[in-house]
Amino acid sequence: MRLSPEAQTKQRILFVVDAQDLPSAAKHLLGERYQVAEAQDAACALNLAREQGPFPVVVARQRAAGASGIELLRQLRAEHPGSVGVLLTGEVSMQQLMDAVQAGHVFRYLPDAASDEHLLRAVDESLRHHAELESLRLGEEELDFVRESLHSLNDVLGERVAEQASLLERLHRYAVDLSAAESMGRIAEVTAQAISGLLHGRGVHVQLWGDRDLSVAAFHGPEMSANLHEEPLITRDGILGEITIDLGARAGKELSERDVHALRSITTSCAVAVRNELRRGQRDHAQQAMILALARLSEQRDEATGKHLERVSSYCELLAEGLREDGCYLSEIDDPFIENLVRSSPLHDIGKVGIPDAILLKPGKLTPEEWNIMRTHAELGAHTIESVMHDFPDQGFLVCGRDIARGHHEKWDGSGYPQGLRGEAIPLAARIVALADVYDALTSARPYKQPWSHADALKLILEQSGKHFDPKVVAAFEKRAEEADAIRARLRDTQEELTGANARPASDAR
Numbered sequence: 001m002r003l004s005p006e007a008q009t010k011q012r013i014l015f016v017v018d019a020q021d022l023p024s025a026a027k028h029l030l031g032e033r034y035q036v037a038e039a040q041d042a043a044c045a046l047n048l049a050r051e052q053g054p055f056p057v058v059v060a061r062q063r064a065a066g067a068s069g070i071e072l073l074r075q076l077r078a079e080h081p082g083s084v085g086v087l088l089t090g091e092v093s094m095q096q097l098m099d100a101v102q103a104g105h106v107f108r109y110l111p112d113a114a115s116d117e118h119l120l121r122a123v124d125e126s127l128r129h130h131a132e133l134e135s136l137r138l139g140e141e142e143l144d145f146v147r148e149s150l151h152s153l154n155d156v157l158g159e160r161v162a163e164q165a166s167l168l169e170r171l172h173r174y175a176v177d178l179s180a181a182e183s184m185g186r187i188a189e190v191t192a193q194a195i196s197g198l199l200h201g202r203g204v205h206v207q208l209w210g211d212r213d214l215s216v217a218a219f220h221g222p223e224m225s226a227n228l229h230e231e232p233l234i235t236r237d238g239i240l241g242e243i244t245i246d247l248g249a250r251a252g253k254e255l256s257e258r259d260v261h262a263l264r265s266i267t268t269s270c271a272v273a274v275r276n277e278l279r280r281g282q283r284d285h286a287q288q289a290m291i292l293a294l295a296r297l298s299e300q301r302d303e304a305t306g307k308h309l310e311r312v313s314s315y316c317e318l319l320a321e322g323l324r325e326d327g328c329y330l331s332e333i334d335d336p337f338i339e340n341l342v343r344s345s346p347l348h349d350i351g352k353v354g355i356p357d358a359i360l361l362k363p364g365k366l367t368p369e370e371w372n373i374m375r376t377h378a379e380l381g382a383h384t385i386e387s388v389m390h391d392f393p394d395q396g397f398l399v400c401g402r403d404i405a406r407g408h409h410e411k412w413d414g415s416g417y418p419q420g421l422r423g424e425a426i427p428l429a430a431r432i433v434a435l436a437d438v439y440d441a442l443t444s445a446r447p448y449k450q451p452w453s454h455a456d457a458l459k460l461i462l463e464q465s466g467k468h469f470d471p472k473v474v475a476a477f478e479k480r481a482e483e484a485d486a487i488r489a490r491l492r493d494t495q496e497e498l499t500g501a502n503a504r505p506a507s508d509a510r
Contacts, residue, residue, distance in 0.1 A: 010033070010034050010035040011033075011034050011035065011056060011057070011127050012034070012035045012037065012055050012056060013030075013034045013035070013036055013037070013055060013056065013057040013058070013059060013123060013127075014036075014037045014038075014039065014045065014048065014049065014053070014055040014057070014058045014059070015030075015036060015037070015038045015039070015059045015060075016038075016039045016040075016041070016042065016044075016045040016058065016059070016060040016061065016069070016072060017038060017039075017040065017061060029116050029120060030119075030120070030123070033120070034123065037052065037055065042071075042072045042075075045058070045060070045072060045076070046072075046075060046076065046079075049076055049079065049080060049083075050079070053080055053083070054079075054080035054082055054083050055080075055083055056082070056083065056084065056126075056127055056130040057083070057084050057085075057086060057123055057126040057127055057130060058073060058076055058083050058084070058085050058086070059085075059086045059088065059119075059123065060072050060073055060085065060086070060087060060088070061087075061088045061089075061112070062087060062088065062089040062090060063090065069087050069088070069089065070087065070105060070106065073085035073087065073105045073106055074105040077105050082130065082133055082134060082137065083130075084107045084126040084127075084129050084130045084133070085105055085106045085107055085126075086106070086107060086108045086109070086110070086122050086123065086126055087106045087108070087109040087110070088109075088110055088111070088112050088114070089109050089110070089111065089112065090111070090112045107125075107126050107129055108122040108125060108126060110122055170194065170197060170198055170262075171198075171262070171265055171266070173194070174190065174191075174194035174266060174269070175269065177190040177194070178190055178191070178269060178270070178273050181273065181277075182335075183277070184208050184216045184274065184277055185216045185218070187208065187270065187273050187274060187277060188206045188207075188208050188216050188217060188218035188241075189206075189218045189220075191206045191218070191243070191266060191270045192204045192205070192206045192218040192219060192220035192221075193220050194266055195220075195243065195245065195263065195266055196220040196221040198259070198262045198263070198266070199245060199255070199259055199262075199263070201221055201222070202221055202222075202245055202246050202247075202248075203219070203220070203221035203222050203223060203224040203225075203245070203246035204219070204220050204221050204243065204244070204245055204246070205217065205218075205219050205224065205243070205244040206218045206219075206241065206242075206243050206244075206270075207241050207242050207243075207244075208233070208240065208241035208274050209240065209241055221246070222246070224244070224246040225246055225247070225248055227246070227247040227248060227253075228244050228245065228246060228247060229244070229245045229247050229255060230242055230243070230244050230245075231243045231244075231245070231263060231264075231267045232267075233267055233270055233271040233274060234271060235271045235272065235274075235275045236275075237275055237278075240271060240274045240275060240278070241270075241271070241274060243263075243266075243267055243270070245263070307491045307492075307493055308440055308444065309345075309346040310491050311436075311440050311444075311487060311488065311491045312345050312346065312348070312433065312436045312437055312440055313342050313343075313345050313346060314487045314491065315435075315436035315439060315440065315484060315487060316341050316342060316345045316432050316433060316436050317338060317341070317342045318480055318483055318484060318487065319432045319435065319436065319473060319476055319477060319480075320333055320337065320338045320341055320342075320432060321338065322476035322477070322479060322480050323432075323472065323473065323476045324338075326472075326475070326476055326479070328472045328476065329428055329472070332428050333428075336396055337400075337429075339397075340396045340397040340399075340400040340401075340429075341400055341404075341429050341432065341433075343397045343400075344397045344398070344400045344401030344404060344429075345404060345429075345433050345436070347381065347385065347401040347404065347405055348381070348404045348405055348408045348433050348437060349377065349381065349405075350381040350384060350385070350401075350405055351376070351377035351378055351379065351380030351381025351382070351383075351384065351405055352377045352380075352381075353380075353384075354376075354377065354380040354384075355373065355374060355376070355377050355380075356373070359373055359374055360374070375409070375417050375418060376418070378405060378406050378407075378408070378409050378417065378418045379406060379418050381402075381405030381406065382402045382403075382405045382406035384405075385398055385401050385402040385405055386402055389402065400429050403427035403429050403430050404427070404429050404430050404433045406418065406419075406430070407419075407421065407426050407427050407429075407430030407431075407434075408430045408433045408434050408437060409434070410426040410430060410431075410434070411434075411467065411468045411469075412426070412431070412466060412467060412468060412469055412470050412471070413466070413467050413468070415467075416468075423470075424470075426470075431469070431470040431473055432473055434468070434469060435461065435469050435470075435473050435474065435477060438461070438468070438469075439457055439461060439477070439484065440488075442456070442457040442460065443457045443488055444493065445493060454481070454484075454485045454488065458477075458478070458481050461474060461477060461478075462474060462478060
C-alpha cells in the first residue's frame with residue numbers, strides 16, 4: 001500500500017494485539033497521530049519488523065499469541081536494538097517485569113485497561129526515548145569515525161605532524177609574548193626573536209614606524225649578508241614597518257614554502273599589534289587631553305594656576321617611582337598604579353566646578369558656613385567620577401581619580417576632610433597627591449602671594465611628616481628633593497599664565 005505524503009511524515013509504531021483488538025476510540029486516536037502497523041501474533045510481528053522495520057516503538061500485549069509480550073519485546077530488541085518496547089500487561093509477576101525493565105526489553109508498562117490518554121503519553125515518551133537513543137548512536141558512530149580518521153592521519157603524516165606541532169607551539173608562544181608586549185620596542189624584539197627561531201637561526205631585522213616620527217628597530221641572529229628577503233607590515237592603515245631576513249651569502253638557503261607560511265603568520269600578527277599599539281597611544285593621548293581639559297575647568301574658575309596640573313602629575317610620578325625604589329608599598333605600586341596616578345591626578349580638584357562662584361571667587365576669607373560648603377568639593381569630585389564609573393567599571397584611572405578627589409585633603413593624623421581618615425586608611429594615591437599639591441601651592445607664584453623657596457617648602461613638608469603627610473612619602477620626597485626642584489624650574493609659570501587671577505589672602509588656602 002502506497003502511503004500518502006502526510007502519512008509518511010508520521011512516526012511509525014507497531015502494535016502486537018490478540019484476538020481481543022484495541023477499542024475503536026484508541027485506534028482512532030493513535031491513527032491520527034502515528035503511522036500504525038498491526039500484527040496479530042508474535043511470529044507476524046517478527047516478520048513485519050524484518051520486512052518493514054525497524055519500528056521506533058513496539059506496543060505488545062503480555063498475552064500476545066505465540067509468545068509472551070516480554071519475550072517478544074526481547075526478541076525484537078535483540079534484532080533491532082533501537083526499538084523501544086511498551087508492554088500492556090495483565091497478569092505478570094513483578095519480578096519478571098522488573099527484570100524486563102532493567103534489561104531494557106521494556107521501557108514502559110501499562111495495565112490492559114489503561115486509558116487512551118495514558119497510552120498516548122506512553123507512546124510519546126517512548127518516541128522521545130527512541131530519538132535520544134538514535135542521537136547517542138549517531139554520536140558514537142561519528143566519534144568512531146573521528147577516531148579512525150585521526151588514527152589514519154597519524155599513520156600517514158608521521159614526522160610532518162610533529163613538525164607542524166612544533167611550528168604551532170612556536171607561533172602560540174609568539175602570540176603570548178606579543179599580547180604581553182606593552183610598547184613598540186618590545187613588539188619589535190619579540191618579533192625578531194620569534195622569526196629567527198622559526199627560520200633556524202637566520203639573522204632578522206625588524207623595523208617599525210608610525211605617527212609622531214615614531215621608529216623602533218630590533219635585530220636577532222648572526223650578522224646579515226647582502227642576500228636579503230623583505231616582508232612589509234601591511235595593514236588597512238598602510239605600511240607600518242618592514243621585516244628583513246638573511247638568505248645567506250651562498251645559494252640554496254632560500255626560504256621554503258613552510259618558512260614563507262610561518263613568516264606570513266608572524267608578519268600579519270605583528271602588523272595588527274603595531275596598529276593596535278599606535279591606536280592605543282592615540283587613544284591614551286586623547287583621553288589624557290580630555291582629563292586635563294576637564295581638570296582645567298575647575299582651575300580656571302578658581303585661580304590662575306598656570307602649569308599646576310602638569311607639575312602635580314610630574315611630582316606624583318617622581319614620588320611613586322621613588323617609593324617603589326625605596327621598597328615601600330610594593331603590594332600597591334606597580335606600573336598600572338603609576339600610570340593611573342599620573343593620568344588621574346589632574347582631577348583632584350574637579351569637584352570645584354560645583355562650588356558657587358560667590359564662595360570660590362570670594363576675595364576675602366570665608367565664613368565658617370562658606371568654608372563648610374567649600375570643603376564639599378572633595379565629595380563632589382568623587383561623586384562626579386563615580387557617576388562615570390557605572391558605565392566604565394574596569395577603568396583603573398577612574399578608580400584612582402575618585403580616591404584622589406575624595407582623599408587629597410585627608411591628613412595622616414586624621415585631622416583632614418571630608419571623612420577624617422587616618423594613616424593608611426587614606427588611599428595611597430591620595431596621600432601622594434596631598435604632598436605634591438601642597439608643595440606646588442607653596443612654591444608657585446600667585447597674584448596674591450610670592451612663591452616660597454624650595455628650601456622653605458621642603459622644611460615645612462618635613463615638619464608635617466606624620467601630621468599632614470605620610471612619613472614614607474615625605475622620606476621619598478626628601479631623598480629626591482633636587483629632582484622635584486628641577487621639575488618646578490622646568491615647568492615654571494610665565495607671567496601671562498598668572499594674569500587675570502582674583503586676588504585673595506595668601507593664608508586662605510582652599
